[in-house]
Amino acid sequence: MIDSYRHKGLRRQLIDELKEKGISNQAVLDAFDKVPRHFFLDSSFMNQAYTNMAFQIGAKQTISHPFTVAFQTTLLELERGHRVLEIGTGSGFQTAILCAIGVRVVSIERQKELYIKAKPIISHLGYSPNLFYGDGYKGKASYAPYDSILVTCGAPFIPQELKDQLKVGGRLVIPIGEGKMQIMTRLTKLENGEFETETYGDFSFVPMLTKTAK
Secondary structure, three states, X not given: OOOOHHHHHHHHHHHHHHHHOOOOOHHHHHHHXXXXXXXXXXXXXXXXXXXXXXXXXXXXXXXXXXXXXXXXXXXXXXXOOOEEEEEOOXXXXXXXXXXXXXXXXXXXXXXXXXXXXXXXXXXXXXXXXXXXXXXXXXXXXXXXXXXXXXXXXXXOOOOHHHHHOEEEEEEEEEEEOOOOOEEEEEEEEOOOOOEEEEEXXXXXXXXXXXXXXX
């Protein structure tokens, strides 16, 4: 895998585009500069790797638009050393962005094809998240509680297990809804166990599915 001067230049152009779209969190922008998105795409998409587009990555799944990745990550309000649960490893690009920010990542993927494919790419970049093949609806209680939980697929409802595994003061960012569009939602866990809910408009994700796929 080669990360050329051309690729680095294209990344900086993408970062400028993200800034124009309202992404101002410097840690998120720096992470986009560090992580070569083209590593996570089929070679046929190399020329479009740094455009604000989603692409098929196999198993009927997609790598999200860079803006969507940046926007969701910004909503988490991460600090170095935070423990983050990611539901939907997918290509591994979002996972690598989280790692580049300096958080401790636990990530779950239900598609074995993607789980197997993402691991060596993330490792090649020098990151060591805890990756698991399993059902994201259940979260990963053995690593809880989490400072933040990020769901990278459209959920028909908010799984109770994810709420339970979040720290007080922690944030759960999840696109909610069935069909082609979901509402980007952020829940913040309060001391009394209740949640403050904020919404951030419509986004499009592949559906969050139950059970693991072989």
